[in-house]
Amino acid sequence: MCADPEVMRHFPYVLTREESEAQVGRFVRHWDERGFGLWAVEEKASGAFIGFVGLQYNEEWSEGEHKTEVGWRLDRACWNRGLATEGTRASLGYGFEVLELERVISFTVPENAVSRRVMEKCGLVQRGETRWRGLDHVWYAIDRREWEAAEN
Numbered sequence: 001m002c003a004d005p006e007v008m009r010h011f012p013y014v015l016t017r018e019e020s021e022a023q024v025g026r027f028v029r030h031w032d033e034r035g036f037g038l039w040a041v042e043e044k045a046s047g048a049f050i051g052f053v054g055l056q057y058n059e060e061w062s063e064g065e066h067k068t069e070v071g072w073r074l075d076r077a078c079w080n081r082g083l084a085t086e087g088t089r090a091s092l093g094y095g096f097e098v099l100e101l102e103r104v105i106s107f108t109v110p111e112n113a114v115s116r117r118v119m120e121k122c123g124l125v126q127r128g129e130t131r132w133r134g135l136d137h138v139w140y141a142i143d144r145r146e147w148e149a150a151e152n
């Protein structure tokens with residue numbers, strides 16, 4: 001998945017197997033350190049691994065005190081079936097109901113129209129623009145009360 005240039009179009013470069021394994025190592029460490037993180041996504045019908053979605057804490061985030069991000073990456077064969085939206089909603093539910101977060105953020109490069117659409121479908125609202133790891137980004141957020149209002 002991370003070697004597919006189309007999947008990685010909005011990232012600076014595709015990953016080698018070693019880089020991909022190192023990234024999974026960071027995801028696992030995040031679970032060990034914080035007790036939550038990114039989940040592997042399996043297609044229900046086949047059980048195949050098709051990507052990841054979930055929550056990540058970003059220590060270096062500078063736009064306010066709420067630093068937990070919802071993020072995603074899926075195999076190209078599974079796009080446009082609503083799976084990122086389903087996984088994002090589940091992640092937000094976990095963040096607000098289990099972790100009791102007050103706000104969940106998400107961010108991407110401005111050109112990533114699909115991710116922005118997923119954010120909007122899940123009730124995140126654009127709050128600003130920022131620089132993140134050397135690139136311009138737009139950032140979105142949803143607060144607990146907005147999540148609760150949408151759920152009821």
Ligand SMILES: CC(C)(COP(=O)(O)OP(=O)(O)OC[C@H]1O[C@@H](n2cnc3c(N)ncnc32)[C@H](O)[C@@H]1OP(=O)(O)O)[C@@H](O)C(=O)NCCC(=O)NCCS
Binds near residue numbers: 072074079080082113
């Ligand atoms: C972003 C990603 C996870 C979305 O997964 P997905 O399961 O296809 O998303 P969904 O099906 O839930 O929703 C996609 C939405 O974008 C819309 N969309 C698709 N192509 C689009 C485009 N070119 N421009 C605007 N919207 C687009 C779809 O129509 C759908 O919206 P709708 O339900 O209103 O019709 C997937 O495209 C991906 O892995 N991309 C590469 C990795 C990436 O960019 N990760 C995020 C980094 S911040």
